[in-house]
Amino acid sequence: ANIGPFMTADVNEVAGKSFDYIVVGGGACGCPLAATLSKSYSVLLVERGGSPYGNHLIEDESSLSLYSLITNESSSFAQPFVSEDGVANYRGRVLGGTTAINGGFYSRASEDFIERAGWDGELVKDAYEWVESKVVFRPYELTPWQSAVKEALVEAGVTPFNGFTLEHVEGTKIGGRIFDGNRKRHTSADLLTLGNFERLTVLLNATVQNVIFQHAGDGRGPAARGIRFINSYNNNSDVYEVYLNQPKKGGSWGDVILSAGALGSPQILMLSGIGPHDHLKQLNISPLINTTEVGKGIQDNPSLAFGLNISQALQKQPPAGAQIVGIANDFRFIIGSLTVPMSLNTTIKIISAKVADPLSRGELRLNSTDPRQNPSVKFNYFEKESDLDECVQMARLIERAARTESIEKFLGRTQSGFVDGGASTEEELREYCKKNVSTIGHYHGGCLVGSVVDGDYKVFGVEGLRVLDGSTFLDSPGTNPMATLMMLGRYQGLKMLRDRHGDK
Numbered sequence: 162a163n164i165g166p167f168m169t170a171d172v173n174e175v176a177g178k179s180f181d182y183i184v185v186g187g188g189a190c191g192c193p194l195a196a197t198l199s200k201s202y203s204v205l206l207v208e209r210g211g212s213p214y215g216n217h218l219i220e221d222e223s224s225l226s227l228y229s230l231i232t233n234e235s236s237s238f239a240q241p242f243v244s245e246d247g248v249a250n251y252r253g254r255v256l257g258g259t260t261a262i263n264g265g266f267y268s269r270a271s272e273d274f275i276e277r278a279g280w281d282g283e284l285v286k287d288a289y290e291w292v293e294s295k296v297v298f299r300p301y302e303l304t305p306w307q308s309a310v311k312e313a314l315v316e317a318g319v320t321p322f323n324g325f326t327l328e329h330v331e332g333t334k335i336g337g338r339i340f341d342g343n344r345k346r347h348t349s350a351d352l353l354t355l356g357n358f359e360r361l362t363v364l365l366n367a368t369v370q371n372v373i374f375q376h377a378g379d380g381r382g383p384a385a386r387g388i389r390f391i392n393s394y395n396n397n398s399d400v401y402e403v404y405l406n407q408p409k410k411g412g413s414w415g416d417v418i419l420s421a422g423a424l425g426s427p428q429i430l431m432l433s434g435i436g437p438h439d440h441l442k443q444l445n446i447s448p449l450i451n452t453t454e455v456g457k458g459i460q461d462n463p464s465l466a467f468g469l470n471i472s473q474a475l476q477k478q479p480p481a482g483a484q485i486v487g488i489a490n491d492f493r494f495i496i497g498s499l500t501v502p503m504s505l506n507t508t509i510k511i512i513s514a515k516v517a518d519p520l521s522r523g524e525l526r527l528n529s530t531d532p533r534q535n536p537s538v539k540f541n542y543f544e545k546e547s548d549l550d551e552c553v554q555m556a557r558l559i560e561r562a563a564r565t566e567s568i569e570k571f572l573g574r575t576q577s578g579f580v581d582g583g584a585s586t587e588e589e590l591r592e593y594c595k596k597n598v599s600t601i602g603h604y605h606g607g608c609l610v611g612s613v614v615d616g617d618y619k620v621f622g623v624e625g626l627r628v629l630d631g632s633t634f635l636d637s638p639g640t641n642p643m644a645t646l647m648m649l650g651r652y653q654g655l656k657m658l659r660d661r662h663g664d665k
């Protein structure tokens with residue numbers, strides 16, 4: 162259902178063909194990028210998963226996170242992975258990427274983030290608005306629970322109350338959502354409908370293995386000329402290729418752009434021979450460029466989830482995302498509440514929060530040369546002592562919010578604290594953080610701007626290859642990242658069109 166004329170899952174329709182641009186990964190960033198480039202050029206978007214359309218586990222807010230009860234590593238649309246730290250996590254494996262499985266809360270980056278990134282403020286604004294015109298909705302009515310959460314956050318000192326805003330401002334706010342008024346999820350895949358159908362091809366169920374390079378021999382680095390991919394879901398070893406179009410006389414080549422996410426893009430670079438050579442040698446991958454920084458700097462925001470003590474009647478309420486979020490303690494903590502599944506027909510209400518700017522960073526390495534398998538990731542939560550100090554303060558904020566009158570009145574019960582009645586000691590909370598650190602999926606980094614890619618997201622040392630997704634971020638933007646990732650796909654697509662038109 163709803164599969165556009167430009168989508169196919171038949172490899173034979175595209176194998177051996179050439180396109181002006183090849184985008185790898187149809188997630189938050191890849192879809193708006195492919196749609197934008199298709200205005201003037203032929204574009205192939207290759208996605209390892211299937212279509213999100215017609216899948217109620219993706220589309221219905223009342224199925225939020227139900228996938229966590231039924232996933233498997235090799236085929237489900239939410240691919241589970243456990244980091245070496247022992248924390249369970251997910252990555253989208255479907256057109257729409259992680260926007261098809263996330264909490265759906267939408268918030269722009271701060272002006273400060275945009276300035277530090279060196280982006281053009283006007284173009285950023287246009288790009289956000291383009292995204293918002295299609296997939297972002299304002300919750301006109303708060304659910305009774307989210308109303309209580311709003312009161313509780315204000316009572317806990319997360320002030321001022323800012324009403325509805327898409328901006329990253331201190332205090333408590335009603336934010337945008339990718340769930341519409343009928344509680345139906347929209348994903349970044351909807352942005353493809355803003356592209357030019359004549360020039361856009363989307364290939365589903367195809368996992369990209371590596372980039373094909375040509376050695377120009379003119380003193381410049383090797384140049385990307387296409388990609389190799391395999392079928393995601395059958396076990397045959399057939400490998401297919403597609404190529405970049407040869408430019409017309411005097412013209413320039415297009416690019417291969419990796420938008421496979423913080424785990425996928427460093428993985429494909431390494432499988433293409435771009436990474437730390439000593440590591441690639443262990444897997445018998447022929448080295449191309451010794452970029453030791455690939456896979457480095459990957460990071461996740463340490464989070465805590467506090468399960469509220471609720472009645473059996475409330476446990477029957479369906480899953481639901483957040484409408485309210487608090488930005489607390491001088492932007493250091495992001496706090497909100499979700500209703501998440503415990504079993505197929507019961508839910509629990511959690512207050513969860515993340516440390517917004519942790520200092521600890523980790524590393525991604527390959528486990529195998531099979532691109533269908535998860536790479537191994539270690540986030541090194543709390544490697545830096547200050548992140549643990551932050552976690553303790555965040556735990557106290559959560560306890561304070563959980564023990565407000567607003568929450569107790571709504572739930573009709575007194576809430577305890579993380580460790581005891583809510584008066585846990587510093588030492589107890591430190592131990593608690595170490596043992597119970599969790600994630601809200603905002604992991605990023607692995608192909609950082611400045612070390613793996615330049616300011617135009619071009620991979621250092623080679624021609625015609627870019628990375629554009631969360632793997633390029635040093636920090637998670639704003640309240641949460643998807644808004645800025647979708648914006649960036651549009652923004653960078655427009656810049657690439659301008660730069661190339663300028664060439665002509």
Ligand SMILES: Cc1cc2nc3c(=O)[nH]c(=O)nc-3n(C[C@H](O)[C@H](O)[C@H](O)COP(=O)(O)OP(=O)(O)OC[C@H]3O[C@@H](n4cnc5c(N)ncnc54)[C@H](O)[C@@H]3O)c2cc1C
Binds near residue numbers: 189190256425426532
């Ligand atoms: C549980 C959870 C809840 C979240 N909640 C929110 C929220 O409420 N608000 C918010 O702003 N953010 C949220 N996020 C984060 C946000 O969704 C992600 O940061 C964002 O989607 C990442 O975008 P991306 O483009 O980097 O990667 P993705 O969106 O993950 O896209 C990568 C795409 O590449 C594809 N791919 C990977 N490897 C290959 C390959 N080899 N070949 C072909 N295709 C490939 C994948 O299948 C995927 O479609 C959440 C994340 C999680 C996990």
